[in-house]
Amino acid sequence: MNKYSIFSLARNALSHHENWQKAWRSPEPKKAYDAIIVGGGGHGLATAYYLASEHGMRNIAVLEKGWIGGGNTGRNTTIVRSNYLWDESANLYEKSMKLWEGLSQELNYNVMFSQRGVYNLGHTLQDLRDIQRRVNANRLNGIDGEFVTTEQIAERIPFINTSPDSRYPILGASFQPRGGTARHDAVAWGFARAADSLGVDIIQNCEVIGIRRDGAQVTGVETSRGYIETPKIGVVVAGSTSVIAEMAELRMPIESHPLQAFVSEPIKPILDTVVMSNAVHGYVSQSDKGDLVIGAGIDGYNGYGQRGGFQTIEHTMSAIMELFPVFSRVRMNRQWGGIVDVCPDACPIIGTTPIKGLYFNCGWGTGGFKATPGSGWVFAHTVANDAPHELNAAFSLERFITGALIDEHGAAGVAH
Amino acid sequence: MLLIPCPWCGERDESEFTCAGEAHIARPLDPDSLTDDEWGDYLFHRTNTKGWHREQWHHTAGCRRFFNVLRNTVTYEIKQVYKIGEFPQGEEQ
Numbered sequence: 409m410n411k412y413s414i415f416s417l418a419r420n421a422l423s424h425h426e427n428w429q430k431a432w433r434s435p436e437p438k439k440a441y442d443a444i445i446v447g448g449g450g451h452g453l454a455t456a457y458y459l460a461s462e463h464g465m466r467n468i469a470v471l472e473k474g475w476i477g478g479g480n481t482g483r484n485t486t487i488v489r490s491n492y493l494w495d496e497s498a499n500l501y502e503k504s505m506k507l508w509e510g511l512s513q514e515l516n517y518n519v520m521f522s523q524r525g526v527y528n529l530g531h532t533l534q535d536l537r538d539i540q541r542r543v544n545a546n547r548l549n550g551i552d553g554e555f556v557t558t559e560q561i562a563e564r565i566p567f568i569n570t571s572p573d574s575r576y577p578i579l580g581a582s583f584q585p586r587g588g589t590a591r592h593d594a595v596a597w598g599f600a601r602a603a604d605s606l607g608v609d610i611i612q613n614c615e616v617i618g619i620r621r622d623g624a625q626v627t628g629v630e631t632s633r634g635y636i637e638t639p640k641i642g643v644v645v646a647g648s649t650s651v652i653a654e655m656a657e658l659r660m661p662i663e664s665h666p667l668q669a670f671v672s673e674p675i676k677p678i679l680d681t682v683v684m685s686n687a688v689h690g691y692v693s694q695s696d697k698g699d700l701v702i703g704a705g706i707d708g709y710n711g712y713g714q715r716g717g718f719q720t721i722e723h724t725m726s727a728i729m730e731l732f733p734v735f736s737r738v739r740m741n742r743q744w745g746g747i748v749d750v751c752p753d754a755c756p757i758i759g760t761t762p763i764k765g766l767y768f769n770c771g772w773g774t775g776g777f778k779a780t781p782g783s784g785w786v787f788a789h790t791v792a793n794d795a796p797h798e799l800n801a802a803f804s805l806e807r808f809i810t811g812a813l814i815d816e817h818g819a820a821g822v823a824h
Numbered sequence: 825m826l827l828i829p830c831p832w833c834g835e836r837d838e839s840e841f842t843c844a845g846e847a848h849i850a851r852p853l854d855p856d857s858l859t860d861d862e863w864g865d866y867l868f869h870r871t872n873t874k875g876w877h878r879e880q881w882h883h884t885a886g887c888r889r890f891f892n893v894l895r896n897t898v899t900y901e902i903k904q905v906y907k908i909g910e911f912p913q914g915e916e917q
Contacts, residue, residue, distance in 0.1 A: 648874075650870075650871075650872035650873075650874070651874050659865065659869040659870075659871075660869065660870075660872070661864075661868035661869050661870065662870065662872055663845070663846075663870050663872050664872055664874075664897070708842060708843040709826075709843040709879070709895075709897075710843075710846075710872060710873075710877060710879065710897050711897050711898075711900065712874045712897050712898045713897070713898050713899065713900055717825055717826065717838060718825045719825060719837075719838060719839040752867075752868050808864045808867070808868040808869070809860050809861055809863075809864035810860070811860075811864075
């Protein structure tokens with residue numbers, strides 16, 4: 409794999425950029441692999457990359473039904489933060505944040521990680537208490553965070569509606585300076601290119617249609633491109649988790665919901681940070697291209713159709729209008745829906761299953777993008793060692809039987 | 825937007841309703857006799873069907889009554905609406 413650098417850019421400029429090496433191969437599936445990752449989104453590709461780079465497993469493949477990064481990886485609002493309340497999630501997301509901070513260098517691919525800070529607004533006294541508690545918890549866990557007042561918010565974002573007369577007045581916020589955004593497509597492409605250069609086969613247009621077992625041990629996967637033998641299957645398929653689980657006769661504590669996102673027409677730079685609000689339920693940032701990237705909550709019903717309902721669009725826009733009346737005449741360019749796998753406690757499931765050799769990484773719900781590198785890192789450890797890393801040990805499937813839930817629902821900064 | 829035929833009020837916009845999750849999950853009559861596995865399954869595990877799904881809806885901004893809907897989770901088509909305690913046509917359980 410040729411390294412990207414200022415010199416490779418100059419060299420390729422001489423040939424009018426027509427001779428760039430392909431970023432990854434398109435190999436035919438082999439008969440057998442040491443491990444197979446099902447799902448070529450950010451998390452799956454990151455898992456494959458860390459399996460190859462950290463655990464020396466290079467005879468592995470990533471199977472993707474469509475094209476890599478074509479699912480939720482390319483359908484989210486790209487926010488990265490690690491200011492979660494509970495120790496288990498704070499440590500997991502902070503691991504991810506640390507990986508983000510060196511990711512472009514490690515992958516030799518610019519993922520455009522921009523630490524522009526994340527505000528989580530509070531609109532009620534209870535919001536403020538929760539925010540202060542969360543900021544304090546974050547600081548005890550070594551995660552940056554501060555409480556900011558309405559005046560400080562107005563100074564930093566002059567056009568946000570801080571009027572005390574608004575329906576949901578802004579009373580304060582938490583601010584995580586190291587939070588920010590990253591380019592979602594580049595994350596998938598960067599991990600794919602880096603994994604491919606370590607020998608990982610990335611096989612697109614290859615749908616898994618069955619899981620073969622010998623007793624309680626997996627032996628391979630049936631795919632739309634034939635049977636592939638493998639002793640280890642790591643499933644990272646977000647909204648399709650229950651579909652794959654059913655192939656292995658597992659029941660999951662997961663429900664799939666559409667989650668919508670929006671981008672506006674490009675406008676001149678106006679918003680240089682990320683603003684999220686739990687109470688009015690919306691979040692917004694501005695991409696480097698100039699469009700406002702907007703998201704909100706899930707559609708309330710189970711759904712696998714990658715689109716969303718109109719009343720959710722209306723709800724999202726009214727939330728954004730409440731916070732930013734100045735955006736009222738900005739037109740939305742595009743809207744789309746991704747299928748998110750929602751867990752009862754709004755925390756992921758990353759671990760082993762009762763079936764040997766079958767591992768699941770799912771349940772990220774509405775907030776998986778920020779965890780992409782960390783999720784891949786701990787899941788690679790889990791698949792390679794047949795046991796979870798201490799960072800993801802608490803995120804087991806068994807917690808729904810033992811009752812040891814990690815109750816981030818409501819405790820997390822946003823908008824789940 | 826879905827157009828949902830409430831068995832009592834007729835067709836109304838989805839925005840009047842709240843989806844109340846998978847239908848036909850009966851509360852165990854004797855919870856103390858359940859194993860942890862069974863109790864966890866009752867509380868948390870869901871069928872999450874891709875295709876025809878039986879679910880409960882609540883007419884929150886209308887008659888405020890619950891009812892069941894047989895809906896396709898891919899096309900979002902509603903095939904049948906039936907009352908609590910009943911089953912879809914042709915299905916016994």
